[in-house]
Amino acid sequence: METKRHHTPPKWADRFLEFYCNPKKLEQIQGDAYEIFYMNLEEKGLSFAKFRFWIHVLSFFRWSNIKRTKTNYYSSTTTAMFKNYLKIGWRNLLKQKSTTFISVFGLACAIACCLVAYLFIEGIWMKGMLQPNKNEIYQLTYTVEEADGKVTYGTVAEPISELLQGEFPEIKAHTRIKNGFPILVYQNESYNQRVIYVDPDYMDMFSYKMHHGYPEALNEPNQVILTYELSEKLFGETHPIGQEITLVRNGEEGFYKVGGVLEKLNDLDMFNFDMLVNFSNIEEINPAVSLKESWDSGVWTFIQLDQNTSLGELQGGFEKIRESQNQINPERPYLRLELVPYTDLVYKIGEIKQGVRDFLGIGPQILLGAIGLFVLILAVFNYINISILMASKRLKEIGIRKVIGSRRSQLILQFLSENMIVCSLAILVGCLLAVFILVPGFNQIASKSLKMDFFNDPYIWLFLIGLAGFITLASGFYPALFVSGFKPVAILKGNQKLGGKSILTTILLTFQFTLAIISIVASIAFIQTNYLNENRDWGYDNTDKIIVNIPDSTGYNTLVDRLSAVGSVQEVSGSHHYVGNWLDESEVIFQDQKVEVDLLRAEANYPELLGLRLKNGRFLDQASATDLSENILVNERFMADLGLTFPIEEKVYLDSMPYQVVGVVEDFHTEFFQRPMIPTVIRATDDNSYSFLTLKMSSGSAMSSMELVKESWRESFPKGLFEGKLQENVFELALRDVRGVQKILLFSAILAVLLSAMGLYGLVSLNMNSRIKDFCVRKVFGAETGDLSGKLFKRYLISWGIAALVGGGLAIVLVSAFLNSFFAYHSGVGVLPLGFSILGLLFVIGLTVGSQLWKVIKANPSDILKAE
Amino acid sequence: MKGYHLGELEELILLTVGVLGKEAYGVSVLEEIKNQTGRKVNISAIHTVLNRLEEKGFLESKMGGATEERGGRRKRLFNISAHGRTAITEIRSLRNKLYDQIPPLALDFSYGN
Known part of the structure; x- marks a missing residue:
């Protein structure tokens, strides 16, 4: 037994055993190992015993003997306690039903409200984030020097997109994107729909779920892809694929077939549209554009890169394109041609002008x-x-x-x-x-x-x-x-x-x-x-008036004739804008004062027809040549801002032309009550290039005559989109x-x-x-x-x-x-x-x-x- | 339960524990097997099997019998449980039953007629 006291098993092996071994089993294992060690020591000597001890320690290193992490090791009690907590908690809740209800209901309301707020905010800041290719897509932007410093634009010259594809093999796909508002005609009914013109690659770069058809439909120039909503609206129950629709763009008709219908769009989609149309359709419309013109017109250009492309090199390669652009269009040289990651677009809203998104709300x-x-x-x-x-x-x-x-x-x-x-x-x-x-x-x-x-x-x-x-x-x-x-x-x-x-x-x-x-x-x-506000005086008589749009000034005179012939129409008057919508902004100089004003250009009888109330002076007269060229009406605010009293002897300067103020009308609301009253100038014109026609109807007949007006309007513009409304409804959107x-x-x-x-x-x-x-x-x-x-x-x-x-x-x-x-x-x-x-x-x-x-x-x- | 599933080593160790009576623990089982069969089994394998047999309910165990060689550590002493006893009896009778059914060798003249 003497020897036993002098020798101990190898220290490191012992420690290792203690380190890994499950404490529950350590005692028996270590004891057995020691026992064998001393047996071997007596029979075969120290080194063999030590060696065997190591072997044994290593052979004990098995899953069943190894110590688990602490929490896991104590887990049996912790989970049991946790279960107990939950059970007690649950019982407590059941015991106090009314208070539990208060807590749960209150928190649920709060969560629901937060969810709505979250969804709303997500819809703005997470635009496009659900696209699988979002990290490979970039938008091209350029920067130019303008009067107030460097400005970055999101719309690059049209031909650049095609140059890119040829020059740089690392660009997998590219698409131009252009917004358009052609008039959609289907079965003699016209609709105003948002269209984006895209290259066929668009459907590869951005993934959309298809409801009908397949994404490649866009490869055919004469096929379009509709959103689910539009398809519902146009075709209802009938199968949309292969249906024929007409798009009228700048007065020219184009015939298309429906090639696909997308699933309902999500608020998180980057682009808002009702219809996708192949970009080549708007190139072909005007084949004779000069080189310079095509370089002048800008479109959004998106490219998709290979995953491993070095952006730096690519940017370097853009230099050549930038130079050729600047040769063709030297008046507006591009300072930089840059790629903006798709995922950054939302965050750069203020920085990129004419970008995909320019409003955050x-x-x-x-x-x-x-x-x-x-x-x-x-x-x-x-x-x-x-x-x-x-x-x-x-x-x-x-x-x-x-x-x-x-x-x-x-x-x-x-x-x-x-x-x-x-x-x-x-x-x-x-x-x-x-x-x-x-x-x-x-x-x-x-x-x-x-x-x-x-x-x-x-x-x-x-x-x-x-x-x-x-x-x-x-x-x-x-x-x-x-x-x-x-x-x-x-x-x-x-x-x-x-x-x-x-x-x-x-x-x-x-x-x-x-x-x-x-x-x-x-x-x-x-x-x-x-x-x-709903009962606020608008400053004029908004009843019994219909406003119709004039899509094409050439048809103006016939339209006036036709509409005047409608029985209930008492008087008509053309205008460039109408009261209730935004007006032109302009600047008036009086003596040494400058005032920002709203400018309403209309036929001379417009103020009277609208029912503006005259405060001083007189209305304008279409028959008088001087009224058309030298005289204007202003509103009260104009007088107040300039500190004037009627009559004004001196002339006011509008677009550096002198005018005489011949009348003052009471303030009237041209825009909704979100905007304060602005000094307004009314000038009579007779150039017939009006965009709107206001009809004064006989009392109480405005609503009922709308259909008649529409019919007469159709006779003048068979392909146009009729946008008639009542004067009293002009604030309807804002009010809603x-x-x-x-x-x-x-x-x-x-x-x-x-x-x-x-x-x-x-x-x-x-x-x-x-x-x-x-x-x-x-x-x-x-x-x-x-x-x-x-x-x-x-x-x-x-x-x-x-x-x-x-x-x-x-x-x-x-x-x-x-x-x-x-x-x-x-x-x-x-x-x-x-x-x-x-x-x-x-x-x-x-x-x-x-x-x-x-x-x-x-x-x-x-x-x-x-x-x- | 359709019989008792015991591996060869499991059966050996279960029997050895029975032989050793109250003194069965890792090292003693190891020694006993070596002495009785001449077979060298790794100590860790014995531990694993002992634990597994205990989990299956064939063995019972308690801690006890610290000695100086063990640095004062107790042994885990194993003992055959009632379930374990039925198991080895069952296995034995099964074996015997099968053995008895083996046809005699052709050269056995006692069946000569």
């Missing part, structure tokens, strides 16, 4: 985002409040858990896992709400086509997971931290009081009330403004937008009130449950109802008071800013919205608290006090 994004955030905050606060109160009922459980040895982190985990249940439920319900109610509703209001595309859109999953994580942490972390921090002794002795009196609860409640007030004020002020915003605001205000009321209800009812004995004892001793209710109301009244002050103040600032950004004319935040929101909230609070108070008043003290 930040305002609606902020509005929707803010609403989503508001509702989310309200719901999360509800949930925090309720979960703190709920936890107060479980103090004993927490205390016992702690005494038994549960660590704080485990308690936090427990609460968070319960939160997770609520959040998952809420996400589920929220998605359902969004898919079936909010998204369709929003699409209708905003005429968008948002879609929750769970199968094709990976970003929405990211968003949902992020949202779930955020809500779980935001709403659950504080309660979990708060509750798990108690001392078990205090809890079990019953000293730990926790309840509705926590300051945090009050603060959160006040904050909710504040948000509710702001959103009510916003919606009421908006409704008030809308009401005022505004009404949509109004609906959204109203919805969010109702939601905000509902959520805060529900939160309050949960809070009061939980509070009441824990204090009902208190109240009953008071009742037994003869407390008055008023006394009891006073006690209960006081806290909430204080919250309401603070919210009224803070919310009212904030609302005045925020809502005014919001209205200012929306309208030039609005009601402002007056007494009505403020008073209504503050009193309305008080009413809701009273109702909520009162309903709970009713319980106390009706309660029979003996029942409740006997219960335990």
